[in-house]
Amino acid sequence: MSMISDNLASVKAQIHSACVEFARTPRDVQLLAVSKTFPAQAVREAYAAGQRAFGENYIQEGAEKTLALADLPDLEWHMIGPIQSNKTRLVAEHFHWVHSVDRLKIAQRLSEQRPDTLPHLQVCLQVNVDGGANKSGCLPSEALAMAQEIAQLPRLQLRGLMVIPEPAPDFVAACTAFMPARELFISIKQKINGVDTLSMGMSADLRAAVKEGSTMVRVGTAIFGARV
Numbered sequence: 001m002s003m004i005s006d007n008l009a010s011v012k013a014q015i016h017s018a019c020v021e022f023a024r025t026p027r028d029v030q031l032l033a034v035s036k037t038f039p040a041q042a043v044r045e046a047y048a049a050g051q052r053a054f055g056e057n058y059i060q061e062g063a064e065k066t067l068a069l070a071d072l073p074d075l076e077w078h079m080i081g082p083i084q085s086n087k088t089r090l091v092a093e094h095f096h097w098v099h100s101v102d103r104l105k106i107a108q109r110l111s112e113q114r115p116d117t118l119p120h121l122q123v124c125l126q127v128n129v130d131g132g133a134n135k136s137g138c139l140p141s142e143a144l145a146m147a148q149e150i151a152q153l154p155r156l157q158l159r160g161l162m163v164i165p166e167p168a169p170d171f172v173a174a175c176t177a178f179m180p181a182r183e184l185f186i187s188i189k190q191k192i193n194g195v196d197t198l199s200m201g202m203s204a205d206l207r208a209a210v211k212e213g214s215t216m217v218r219v220g221t222a223i224f225g226a227r228v
């Protein structure tokens with residue numbers, strides 16, 4: 001077995017044991033393999049081990065990887081990095097999901113530019129849950145209104161929220177950081193049809209994220225190794 005397939009098995013085991021520990025249903029927590037900075041060959045290895053959903057941070061790099069891997073059926077590409085408005089077309093044409101929509105203008109452009117030949121673009125609204133002034137994400141107080149507007153756009157399907165709190169020093173602190181996201185997600189899910197996704201948790205804090213209700217963990221380092 002390759003290192004990547006061993007790592008994938010170990011991450012899946014971690015997710016599974018967190019689900020058992022915190023009374024979550026394992027199939028309710030999806031694994032997004034974050035392949036940013038790693039070559040297409042690394043994605044092929046993960047694919048051979050059964051992984052289908054991959055996350056990319058940089059639009060140009062991600063779009064190129066989708067083309068280089070177009071021969072693999074059933075791949076699902078997620079954009080999780082910042083989106084400049086002059087790059088929305090690449091995202092609308094090459095990705096299945098976007099987690100990092102943080103303003104209405106970006107959502108409107110993605111909807112206008114989503115080709116009719118493709119299914120709706122699946123979208124999460126990124127929320128800046130810990131309020132850092134120069135971080136991406138809308139304010140928690142703006143999230144419901146913005147989610148309602150995004151849900152009206154014709155070529156998008158609003159699926160939920162993404163959060164990236166500051167790295168926490170330990171499990172308890174990570175849980176505390178994730179808690180507001182959990183509450184916001186529950187309240188938006190009750191108000192908007194089709195919302196089912198809380199994109200939350202990475203290699204270092206996935207156990208806390210599962211405890212606090214994540215439905216999709218985004219894991220890079222623990223699968224592909226350290227990035228240079």
Ligand SMILES: *Cc1c(COP(=O)(O)O)cnc(C)c1O
Pocket residue numbers: 034036057080081164201202203204218219220221222
């Ligand atoms: C890089 C990245 C990840 C993966 O982080 P790891 O610590 O390598 O697991 C998850 N989410 C986002 C938004 C990222 O940019």
